[in-house]
Amino acid sequence: MPVLTGKELRIVGFLCNWCSYGGADTAGIGRFNQPTDLRIIKVPCSGRIDPLFVVKALMNGADGVLVSGCHPRDCHYAEGNFYARRRLEIMHNFLPIIGYEPERFEYTWVSASEGQRWQQVVTSFTEQIHKLGPAPKILGPEASDTLSLMQAAL
Amino acid sequence: MDPVKYLKSADLMSWLEELARENKVFAPRYEGDAVIFAPFDPKQEISIKHAATMPPKKTVFPQSEKLVDFTYSKDPENLSRILIEAKEILPKGTTVVFGSRPCDVRGFTMFDRVYLAEKTTDVYYKARRENTSFITLACEKPETTCFCHWVDSSPSDASGSDVLATPIEDGYVLEPFSEKGQKLLTSSLLENGERWILEVKDVHENAAGFLANAPDLSQAPQKLLDVFDNMEFWENAAAKCLSCGACTYLCPSCYCFNITDETTGMKGTRFRSWDNCMSAQFTMEASGHNPRPTKAHRLKNRVGHKFSYYPAIHDGVISCCGCGRCIKSCPVGIDIREIVQEAINHEPAIGKE
Amino acid sequence: MGNPRSESNKGDQVKFQEELKDNIRKALPELDVVIGWCGSFDPLHATPHFMRREEDIDKLEISPLSVHNLATYLPGLRGKKVGIVVKGCDSRSVVELLQENLINREDITIFGFPCTGVVDQSKIKKALGGHTGNIEFCDMSESVIVIKSEDKAYTLPMAEMLADKCSSCRYPDAVISDYFAGEKIGNKGEEDADYAAVETFENLSVPERFGYWLKEFDRCIRCYACRNACPLCVCRDHCAAESRDPHWLSQENNVRDKLMFQVIHAYHLAGRCTECGECQRACPVDIPVLMFKQKMNKEIRDTFQYEAGVDPEATPPLLSFKMKEENITEKVW
Numbered sequence: 001m002p003v004l005t006g007k008e009l010r011i012v013g014f015l016c017n018w019c020s021y022g023g024a025d026t027a028g029i030g031r032f033n034q035p036t037d038l039r040i041i042k043v044p045c046s047g048r049i050d051p052l053f054v055v056k057a058l059m060n061g062a063d064g065v066l067v068s069g070c071h072p073r074d075c076h077y078a079e080g081n082f083y084a085r086r087r088l089e090i091m092h093n094f095l096p097i098i099g100y101e102p103e104r105f106e107y108t109w110v111s112a113s114e115g116q117r118w119q120q121v122v123t124s125f126t127e128q129i130h131k132l133g134p135a136p137k138i139l140g141p142e143a144s145d146t147l148s149l150m151q152a153a154l
Numbered sequence: 155m156d157p158v159k160y161l162k163s164a165d166l167m168s169w170l171e172e173l174a175r176e177n178k179v180f181a182p183r184y185e186g187d188a189v190i191f192a193p194f195d196p197k198q199e200i201s202i203k204h205a206a207t208m209p210p211k212k213t214v215f216p217q218s219e220k221l222v223d224f225t226y227s228k229d230p231e232n233l234s235r236i237l238i239e240a241k242e243i244l245p246k247g248t249t250v251v252f253g254s255r256p257c258d259v260r261g262f263t264m265f266d267r268v269y270l271a272e273k274t275t276d277v278y279y280k281a282r283r284e285n286t287s288f289i290t291l292a293c294e295k296p297e298t299t300c301f302c303h304w305v306d307s308s309p310s311d312a313s314g315s316d317v318l319a320t321p322i323e324d325g326y327v328l329e330p331f332s333e334k335g336q337k338l339l340t341s342s343l344l345e346n347g348e349r350w351i352l353e354v355k356d357v358h359e360n361a362a363g364f365l366a367n368a369p370d371l372s373q374a375p376q377k378l379l380d381v382f383d384n385m386e387f388w389e390n391a392a393a394k395c396l397s398c399g400a401c402t403y404l405c406p407s408c409y410c411f412n413i414t415d416e417t418t419g420m421k422g423t424r425f426r427s428w429d430n431c432m433s434a435q436f437t438m439e440a441s442g443h444n445p446r447p448t449k450a451h452r453l454k455n456r457v458g459h460k461f462s463y464y465p466a467i468h469d470g471v472i473s474c475c476g477c478g479r480c481i482k483s484c485p486v487g488i489d490i491r492e493i494v495q496e497a498i499n500h501e502p503a504i505g506k507e
Numbered sequence: 508m509g510n511p512r513s514e515s516n517k518g519d520q521v522k523f524q525e526e527l528k529d530n531i532r533k534a535l536p537e538l539d540v541v542i543g544w545c546g547s548f549d550p551l552h553a554t555p556h557f558m559r560r561e562e563d564i565d566k567l568e569i570s571p572l573s574v575h576n577l578a579t580y581l582p583g584l585r586g587k588k589v590g591i592v593v594k595g596c597d598s599r600s601v602v603e604l605l606q607e608n609l610i611n612r613e614d615i616t617i618f619g620f621p622c623t624g625v626v627d628q629s630k631i632k633k634a635l636g637g638h639t640g641n642i643e644f645c646d647m648s649e650s651v652i653v654i655k656s657e658d659k660a661y662t663l664p665m666a667e668m669l670a671d672k673c674s675s676c677r678y679p680d681a682v683i684s685d686y687f688a689g690e691k692i693g694n695k696g697e698e699d700a701d702y703a704a705v706e707t708f709e710n711l712s713v714p715e716r717f718g719y720w721l722k723e724f725d726r727c728i729r730c731y732a733c734r735n736a737c738p739l740c741v742c743r744d745h746c747a748a749e750s751r752d753p754h755w756l757s758q759e760n761n762v763r764d765k766l767m768f769q770v771i772h773a774y775h776l777a778g779r780c781t782e783c784g785e786c787q788r789a790c791p792v793d794i795p796v797l798m799f800k801q802k803m804n805k806e807i808r809d810t811f812q813y814e815a816g817v818d819p820e821a822t823p824p825l826l827s828f829k830m831k832e833e834n835i836t837e838k839v840w
Contacts, residue, residue: 052755055770059763083825083828086824089832090825096709097705097708097798099714099716100713136714141218141763143722144725146721150718185722187629187632204638204640207791297641299548390557393540394554394580397743399730400791403730404728404730414758433731435744485575485735485788486554487554488554489548
């Protein structure tokens with residue numbers, strides 16, 4: 001999509017199969033306008049998400065990562081999202097030490113019927129990432145590949 | 155041979171800058187608290203007072219190197235057929251390593267017997283080895299962990315090196331030991347060094363004098379085979395081993411590698427990367443069987459390979475250069491000298507049939 | 508440990524060491540092995556010491572050089588009757604291993620002693636001008652460490668040579684032990700852990716932080732000494748780092764993979780790490796890898812008021828949940 005080059009950032013979304021993926025579908029069926037930066041990966045449950053997926057995505061070039069699951073008490077597997085909440089909250093707060101703004105990663109809950117909420121989440125998260133701009137990138141196998149360019153940019 | 159040359163200490167950086175015009179130059183410098191061989195940068199101080207934390211092994215045998223780039227594509231004539239196109243990536247350019255130590259470079263002579271053998275020559279290794287020159291610094295004083303004199307070497311051993319630099323007052327005396335070395339000594343910054351040749355001898359003898367008598371290792375190959383099946387011996391020796399790869403990766407004479415295809419979509423690269431016999435995966439077979447299941451088996455291999463199996467097929471040469479990094483950098487202080495000596499002095503249990 | 512405390516002198520050190528040896532002598536007949544420390548390749552280093560026979564006990568030496576966390580060996584010796592000498596911090600790793608059922612309490616005999624801190628070899632190296640290759644002599648008291656190297660004598664203040672973890676230590680005495688030699692110093696678990704260094708680092712800008720790690724990890728040789736020295740890296744020969752499926756890390760010598768591994772290590776230790784610092788001490792190229800774990804622990808403490816390695820019966824925070832989390836504020840859109 002050359003039209004969007006430079007305008008779009010790369011956001012990875014991990015959505016649970018039972019609620020949020022359905023919610024995104026509902027938003028689509030309802031023809032709600034949404035920014036197109038997000039790429040969705042469907043997972044069985046937010047509890048399936050290894051928080052390291054978030055870091056792996058960022059290190060491989062994502063500018064933002066969004067996780068969305070069922071609302072607390074609504075998990076298809078009863079308690080997957082309760083565990084997810086603890087793990088993801090810790091990862092969210094851990095990110096700054098590596099050198100990523102914590103706002104590059106958010107987790108939230110969207111049910112299958114909440115098409116409108118989905119639209120709102122995607123829109124405001126995309127805005128949030130655009131405000132931050134592109135994430136720091138690793139540009140080659142050696143540190144100097146990246147550092148020389150980082151210094152040039154500063 | 156060209157005459158011996160002399161370089162003033164004050165001209166060292168300019169000389170390296172000169173060399174860096176036509177070659178990639180590596181010199182040791184501080185990175186954090188470790189001394190690492192890094193691409194020479196005239197703006198950064200080099201650190202050559204003592205042996206570096208890591209030997210310059212990576213200059214000839216990189217931690218990982220690309221061997222082949224490959225691309226898969228579908229045959230337009232027959233879509234069920236996958237075509238593969240592969241492109242060999244041979245290393246290019248010349249490299250000069252400054253500030254290596256005799257043991258560091260002697261390690262490559264252990265590589266040579268394996269990678270430059272008549273029957274099979276490793277083209278990647280050969281290209282780098284031939285295009286890399288070593289300006290080695292003779293040691294003025296060995297460290298506690300040094301034992302090059304145990305393994306037929308010395309603090310001024312030039313084997314594998316192209317130039318041997320001996321520090322004397324206010325400068326270095328540079329002796330060429332190969333054609334490559336001679337070519338490196340043509341700079342106008344260098345003057346004739348013949349008149350310091352006696353001082354050089356003094357430095358070499360003085361350094362050797364610090365090293366106490368070496369034990370006789372001629373029995374080591376056989377004695378290590380004798381304890382091969384004695385797992386109690388090896389379990390004791392390896393009790394404190396953590397099974398990490400620090401000893402092997404810091405070893406100038408450890409040359410084992412792993413091959414991995416890293417593929418993304420239809421494209422990929424075949425990498426060769428360092429591997430080490432301390433790792434369980436090193437001998438893990440596809441069936442799940444591992445012939446070296448414990449750290450005792452693995453440490454036995456490391457010691458045995460260096461002091462017994464390698465000498466057995468390479469004219470008795472011990473595949474250890476005595477740099478002592480495996481002792482100094484081992485997180486738990488395993489001392490390979492102790493293990494070899496224990497094997498030599500080991501008496502088989504009496505009464506055993 | 509840098510906290511001002513009663514000036515116990517060298518005589519006391521020798522006394523508890525004898526008491527400790529007596530304890531081990533008493534227990535050894537019932538045990539397969541007792542792990543402690545003894546002298547190593549030079550006077551400035553100690554090494555783990557595996558005592559199987561009575562005469563091995565004589566070589567035991569406890570000093571500020573007893574840096575190694577011997578709990579790392581315990582899971583590998585499961586099934587054997589093992590005695591272990593522990594510093595306060597080491598004992599927390601034992602607690603953690605017990606909590607996770609990786610060792611059996613009845614098979615382990617724990618020997619505690621009042622630890623006054625262990626040295627940081629890299630600080631000593633710096634104090635000696637970057638070179639500790641020719642140490643001729645080393646003697647230590649509570650307040651100073653005297654070293655002779657290259658015919659020069661150095662008298663270094665002990666407090667400045669101690670590992671960082673020791674200057675803010677809250678558990679100088681073993682938190683769990685069967686025998687305790689010497690007088691307890693007194694644990695201060697109720698005090699907050701000190702994360703000032705982490706906070707200072709987090710005040711740097713994003714490119715500064717990111718660039719710092721790239722520069723530091725560039726020299727990583729992927730020997731995994733950090734992992735293997737870690738008492739809680741219990742997957743041992745089955746680590747994600749070397750797995751091809753899932754393929755977390757590539758075999759390329761890439762700073763991305765080196766950095767990613769440290770994040771994996773820190774996250775796999777979330778709520779488990781006791782900050783013994785073995786990862787950083789083991790690193791042959793001196794990469795400051797401990798900070799990631801300290802940050803993780805800080806977050807675990809702030810969110811769940813939990814500290815690892817204190818209570819063998821506790822449930823780690825990431826293995827439990829509450830319907831309503833008091834300290835988690837979810838984002839409002």
